Amino acid sequence: MATAENPKKYKVIGTRPVRHDGADKVTGRAKYGADIKLSGMLYGAMLRSPHAHARIVSIDTSKAAAMPGVRAVVTSADLPAQGDRIVELGEGAANMRHLTANVLAREKVLYKGHSIAAVAADNIHIAEEAAKLIEVTYELLPPVLDVRQAMSDESPVLNDDIRTASVGSAPATKDSKPTNIAKHFLFEKGDVAAGFAAADVIVEREFDTSMVHQGYIEPHNATVLWNTDGKITVWLSTQGSFSVRQQTAELLKVPISNVKVIPTEIGGGFGGKISVYLPPVAALLSKKSGRPVKLVMSRTNVFEATGPTPGSHMKVKLGATKDGKLVAGEAWIAFEAGAYTGSPIGAACMCVFACYDLPNGRVEGFDVCVNKPRTNAYRAPGSTHVAFATETLVDEICEKIGMDAADFRIKNAAKEGVRRVDGPVYARVGMVETVEAIKNSDHYQTPLGGKYRGRGVASGFWFNCGLKSAASATVNPDGTVSLLEGSTDIGGSRTGIAMQLAEALGITAEEVIPTVGDTDSVGYCDVTGGSRVTFATGIAAIEAAKDIQRQLVDRAAMIWEVDASKVSYSDGGVHGPDGKHLSFKEIAGKLHATGGAVIGRGTSSEATQGGAFGTHCVDVEVDVELGKVQIIRYTAAQDCGTAIHPSYVEGQIQGGAVQGIGWALNEEFW
Amino acid sequence: MSGNRVVTLTINGDHVEFLCEPRQTLLEVLRNTLDLTGTKEGCSNGNCGACTVLMDGRPVVSCLVLAVEAEGAELRTIEGVARGSHLDEVQSAFLEGAALQCGICTPGFIVQTEALLEENPNPTEDDIRFYLAGNLCRCTGYDKIVRAVQAAAEKRQVAAN
Numbered sequence: 001m002a003t004a005e006n007p008k009k010y011k012v013i014g015t016r017p018v019r020h021d022g023a024d025k026v027t028g029r030a031k032y033g034a035d036i037k038l039s040g041m042l043y044g045a046m047l048r049s050p051h052a053h054a055r056i057v058s059i060d061t062s063k064a065a066a067m068p069g070v071r072a073v074v075t076s077a078d079l080p081a082q083g084d085r086i087v088e089l090g091e092g093a094a095n096m097r098h099l100t101a102n103v104l105a106r107e108k109v110l111y112k113g114h115s116i117a118a119v120a121a122d123n124i125h126i127a128e129e130a131a132k133l134i135e136v137t138y139e140l141l142p143p144v145l146d147v148r149q150a151m152s153d154e155s156p157v158l159n160d161d162i163r164t165a166s167v168g169s170a171p172a173t174k175d176s177k178p179t180n181i182a183k184h185f186l187f188e189k190g191d192v193a194a195g196f197a198a199a200d201v202i203v204e205r206e207f208d209t210s211m212v213h214q215g216y217i218e219p220h221n222a223t224v225l226w227n228t229d230g231k232i233t234v235w236l237s238t239q240g241s242f243s244v245r246q247q248t249a250e251l252l253k254v255p256i257s258n259v260k261v262i263p264t265e266i267g268g269g270f271g272g273k274i275s276v277y278l279p280p281v282a283a284l285l286s287k288k289s290g291r292p293v294k295l296v297m298s299r300t301n302v303f304e305a306t307g308p309t310p311g312s313h314m315k316v317k318l319g320a321t322k323d324g325k326l327v328a329g330e331a332w333i334a335f336e337a338g339a340y341t342g343s344p345i346g347a348a349c350m351c352v353f354a355c356y357d358l359p360n361g362r363v364e365g366f367d368v369c370v371n372k373p374r375t376n377a378y379r380a381p382g383s384t385h386v387a388f389a390t391e392t393l394v395d396e397i398c399e400k401i402g403m404d405a406a407d408f409r410i411k412n413a414a415k416e417g418v419r420r421v422d423g424p425v426y427a428r429v430g431m432v433e434t435v436e437a438i439k440n441s442d443h444y445q446t447p448l449g450g451k452y453r454g455r456g457v458a459s460g461f462w463f464n465c466g467l468k469s470a471a472s473a474t475v476n477p478d479g480t481v482s483l484l485e486g487s488t489d490i491g492g493s494r495t496g497i498a499m500q501l502a503e504a505l506g507i508t509a510e511e512v513i514p515t516v517g518d519t520d521s522v523g524y525c526d527v528t529g530g531s532r533v534t535f536a537t538g539i540a541a542i543e544a545a546k547d548i549q550r551q552l553v554d555r556a557a558m559i560w561e562v563d564a565s566k567v568s569y570s571d572g573g574v575h576g577p578d579g580k581h582l583s584f585k586e587i588a589g590k591l592h593a594t595g596g597a598v599i600g601r602g603t604s605s606e607a608t609q610g611g612a613f614g615t616h617c618v619d620v621e622v623d624v625e626l627g628k629v630q631i632i633r634y635t636a637a638q639d640c641g642t643a644i645h646p647s648y649v650e651g652q653i654q655g656g657a658v659q660g661i662g663w664a665l666n667e668e669f670w
Numbered sequence: 671m672s673g674n675r676v677v678t679l680t681i682n683g684d685h686v687e688f689l690c691e692p693r694q695t696l697l698e699v700l701r702n703t704l705d706l707t708g709t710k711e712g713c714s715n716g717n718c719g720a721c722t723v724l725m726d727g728r729p730v731v732s733c734l735v736l737a738v739e740a741e742g743a744e745l746r747t748i749e750g751v752a753r754g755s756h757l758d759e760v761q762s763a764f765l766e767g768a769a770l771q772c773g774i775c776t777p778g779f780i781v782q783t784e785a786l787l788e789e790n791p792n793p794t795e796d797d798i799r800f801y802l803a804g805n806l807c808r809c810t811g812y813d814k815i816v817r818a819v820q821a822a823a824e825k826r827q828v829a830a831n
Contacts, residue, residue, distance in 0.1 A: 018765045025770055025773035026761040026765055026780060027708065027748065028708015028709065028748035028749050029708065032774060037707075214808075216774075216808055217712040217772075217775050217806060217807070217808055265772075265773065268774060491809055647814075651809070651814060654814070657811060658812065
């Protein structure tokens with residue numbers, strides 16, 4: 001992210017107002033997905049696979065359907081067949097055959113916890129008991145649980161429709177043999193062999209990481225009413241209402257305009273609440289029963305069937321001269337995609353050397369299916385794995401050549417004009433500044449005292465993105481503005497967006513009343529992810545403010561009976577000839593008499609974003625008897641651009657750091 | 671299931687009577703029968719603390735309490751923390767300190783903090799971290815929560831003096 005050389009003076013941006021949804025969230029009034037209750041609502045439960053890999057021979061739902069209190073039972077036979085369709089879903093494309101089979105298993109179950117059937121009943125206990133009465137006959141198949149095993153020619157193959165898609169190569173034909181290797185990436189830059197030949201020190205290591213779950217506290221949920229007029233309403237917590245609308249419509253093969261998604265408050269996501277699991281199932285149960293149906297996952301379901309970030313096997317090699325210049329790098333990265341293709345291997349390949357000015361590099365990556373849950377985005381998906389590998393090697397090089405870890409990173413930092421191994425050339429970026437901030441910190445300047453203590457420094461990169469956002473804003477007669485935007489708010493973004501509207505209009509944050517709208521009330525917004533929302537939906541809100549300014553100028557011109565070209569908007573009001581002035585509040589009070597409502601609208605599309613860098617420094621102490629690792633001190637430097645609401649920027653950095661500590665020290669599954 | 675039971679108790683100062691099945695948890699009854707959805711369900715196995723309520727002044731995870739066990743109890747839930755239309759010190763400290771992001775864990779943290787400050791009005795950082803160890807937050811990294819609890823304790827001390 002480019003660093004502003006001359007930061008502007010703001011009145012609202014950079015302050016720390018209490019968030020608009022705050023009172024609801026500290027009193028228990030905020031409505032999350034599982035809090036939805038509708039008239040006549042049924043409760044659903046799902047039957048899930050106890051096996052990691054099996055063919056479904058038969059499913060008998062008759063006993064469940066006959067149980068008193070059961071209103072509907074569905075299996076994949078109730079979902080329309082998708083065939084070989086690739087659909088653009090707002091944040092990447094999806095193979096619809098795989099998406100539908102992940103929602104309700106078709107011929108095979110591909111991981112423990114894979115959903116097979118669902119029941120709707122008068123209460124959750126009846127639904128759960130009925131689900132247990134569904135009889136499934138399985139033909140067990142050998143599970144494939146290791147990425148390298150999955151890549152071998154002898155491995156059982158999970159999906160008979162996957163052939164390797166190789167970047168830059170002709171597509172594999174249908175006649176070729178199915179494989180677990182869904183994608184292959186290869187990026188090269190410079191002359192790798194010559195680069196390593198010029199190196200004084202070369203380090204090469206292999207790394208294995210396990211799947212890690214996003215671990216949001218709120219389980220997945222969906223409440224759906226399939227009405228008698230064919231309209232489907234979905235209440236749920238999601239990172240992307242419009243993505244849920246499209247996925248649900250595509251899976252049910254109904255027009256998107258038949259699906260209305262009403263986002264509730266969301267209890268965490270971290271990338272894991274973008275993909276659809278429950279809405280199509282609840283929709284089918286609702287259609288069959290004629291009643292609204294609520295499905296909520298248990299914690300076990302969440303861990304077994306949603307998320308996670310891939311496990312990986314990585315081989316990374318770095319070469320440097322003895323005076324500390326990186327000369328070559330090579331990486332071989334295999335990601336566990338889970339049951340279906342779609343791990344963030346592409347991003348991993350782009351990020352592995354992204355922090356450095358590497359003259360010669362070769363990066364090869366593989367997206368590999370294994371009998372584990374299908375993976376999903378998780379906080380800079382793919383970048384975290386490869387940062388672990390590369391940064392470990394950088395530290396080792398520093399030790400070998402006796403160079404300070406911060407100095408080495410500054411010397412080799414990616415900067416404006418540097419070309420990444422995968423091609424793009426950086427604009428103004430902030431890698432150097434984050435390392436310098438750490439180097440100059442009190443933490444780094446303080447020697448590490450005590451026995452069994454160590455200090456680590458690591459840098460990381462993420463692209464960020466702009467994508468599409470929309471907002472509208474209505475001026476109220478009392479001088480406030482009601483802001484409607486479509487980005488579900490996962491951690492204070494509605495306030496950050498409202499603050500930008502307030503700044504643009506010259507009013508206070510408290511004078512803006514932000515609402516996250518449903519898919520029928522606000523323009524299309526891409527998902528809440530990729531660090532895009534405060535930025536891109538903020539731009540939409542600023543555009544809406546400018547639209548309001550233009551309309552207020554016209555109203556003032558009408559009131560003053562002057563040409564609009566003589567009127568301007570600045571400093572929270574309109575200014576005309578001969579010192580004429582009306583504050584925002586004053587002119588807002590005159591709208592009813594001058595033509596009615598003023599509604600501003602704004603959109604943003606593919607706004608140019610800078611990549612973001614971060615450098616962290618941490619001291620730990622190891623209890624050599626117990627093996628327990630204690631974090632002694634942690635300092636993070638993040639290139640965040642202009643902090644709109646600094647408290648929530650700090651919160652993102654702190655929360656990210658603690659999740660990283662969890663990954664490093666405590667967390668793994670599968 | 672037959673054998674529904676009548677349970678009589680006090681919730682946030684009000685006399686309440688409900689009918690429940692013996693297998694229903696207190697959490698399920700609070701949320702589904704009594705519509706007190708401020709108490710959140712995160713794991714239903716006692717790990718996350720999102721469903722914490724005060725039962726006779728003691729913090730309990732309501733997912734591990736059967737509703738019938740609440741017979742005669744005095745319950746306080748997140749809905750009973752604010753004083754009328756005014757937030758109490760803990761609630762306002764969480765807001766002013768930005769001690770929440772998604773907010774799903776917040777009711778549990780606030781209720782647990784009420785119990786902490788009742789027991790120990792002047793807790794150290796270690797006291798706070800220890801007392802809140804049963805409440806999980808995946809968003810904040812805990813730092814701002816600990817600071818908010820410290821701020822609430824100070825505010826309450828000032829008010830008491």
